[in-house]
Amino acid sequence: MYASVFLFYGENTYALRQELQRRKVNFLERYGQDALFHFSNQNRDLGMIKQALYAGGLFVSKKMVIIEGVPKDTSEGNTLSADKIEKFFEDFQQNIDKLPADTIVILLSNKPDKRTKPFKRCMDNLQLKNFEPYKEPQLKTLITSQLEPLKIGNEELSYFLLKIGDDPYRLVSEAEKLKYGLPPATSQITKEQIDEYCFGMVEGDSFAFFDQLFSDPVLAAQTLEKMKSDGENRNTANGLLTRGLKVYLTLLDYHQQGITSAKEIIAQTKLNPFVVHKNLKNISILLSYQDFIKSFFKQLIELEFAIKTGKYPESYYRLATKSILLSEHQK
Known part of the structure; x- marks a missing residue:
């Protein structure tokens, strides 16, 4: 040896x-x-x-x-x-x-x-x-150390871990985002602050989905399938998709009103600053696809209603969403 x-x-x-x-x-x-x-x-x-x-x-x-x-x-x-x-x-x-x-x-x-x-x-x-994967106590220790000198309770710590997942790189990244994004006077972290500043596993996939939505719908459909496997359930994935489309529709509405300042939009809507700045850079793309965005959003709402009322089984969601995405993009 x-x-x-x-x-x-x-x-x-x-x-x-x-x-x-x-x-x-x-x-x-x-x-x-x-x-x-x-x-x-x-x-x-x-x-x-x-x-x-x-x-x-x-x-x-x-x-x-x-x-x-x-x-x-x-x-x-x-x-x-x-x-x-x-x-x-x-x-x-x-x-x-x-x-x-x-x-x-x-x-x-x-x-x-x-x-x-x-x-x-x-x-x-x-x-x-x-080097074996961290167990939950080790992950919590990692999060706590990254957040210092901020304090986080055990309930909030478990919530943070549930939201972000067990990838240490993501945990460190989101902990830093939370640490440096919170007001200086903050001492104790809340669940509301975690939701405001941090993006979960499926939310990360949703960003990839929307990045691909206009440039490569086939790749977007593949990301949609990944969201299904990564997410907790259909409601999680559908909620993230509809919220993302709502952001697009909100920015398009403000643009039509002549309001293009990110600061003003953030103040009025309370949307995440990162999301607003990221999508305002692509406002010209949103304008060219606004009919597609409106139709996609409308059909997602109708699909969700049909599943909830028993017209379609829950297992139909992924196939139907993929079909809507590809057919609408080809119009």
């Missing part, structure tokens, strides 16, 4: 990257940039990696060598073939005893294929650190 050769792997890429960054920063502070070598998809050359691993430095003795995608990373974005990884590992295993004593090696693979020989060799010879 080699004490200075590590494998970082696991589904929790947030925790993995945080740990990697912590080690890099500590190392850089002590030994400088010339002693750190980081190979990723953008600069991963096996010859350069060997040079960094085994060659002695003229001005540095202590080295840290980080190699991403080894063992074979099955996640998207990996560009190194399994054959090349196998060849690299054979060479690495044969020469590992030649590693300078002061060289730290960190292999990084988010989703390694555990059936392969390279991974099994890692299990036998390297220091392994598996």
Whole structure:
């Protein structure tokens, strides 16, 4: 077992990257940039990696060598073939005893294929650190730390987690949005403030849907299907769609009245400032599609009423919405 050769792997890429960054920063502070070598998809050359691993430095003795995608990373974005990884590992295993004593090696693979020989060799010879998904207490600790010095009660904390989901990157992003968006005098966070400043999982998908609505209706229809799988139920997805279309209709109405100031519209409607600014930039597109927007909104309302009154089963919602979207866009 080699004490200075590590494998970082696991589904929790947030925790993995945080740990990697912590080690890099500590190392850089002590030994400088010339002693750190980081190979990723953008600069991963096996010859350069060997040079960094085994060659002695003229001005540095202590080295840290980080190699991403080894063992074979099955996640998207990996560009190194399994054959090349196998060849690299054979060479690495044969020469590992030649590693300078002061060289730290960190292999990084988010989703390694555990059936392969390279991974099994890692299990036998390297220091392994598996970054597993955070459990709920860890997620709550992460949120609380990101919100400091603001306070959040356990009920509000659970609500925040339910709304945003369990992706640490999203949780950190939405916590920062909440922290820096609230008035300076705020000390205790409420559910109403979470709703005002933060976007949930399905809301994030709804932004993607509306971004694609006019440019690529087929892709928008695919996002609609994703919203169904991500969302709690039909009511959630339908509510987000109709609210989004209402925003479009509201901005079009104000434009027809000659009111184009985002500040004035926000003051009068209490709409989320981000939503208003984002869509005012595209007012010319909204104007060219206003008939489509009105018709789509009207048919969604009629569809919802038909399902609630038993005319159509609830399972019909996704197919009908997709059909409305594509047929209306083709007119």
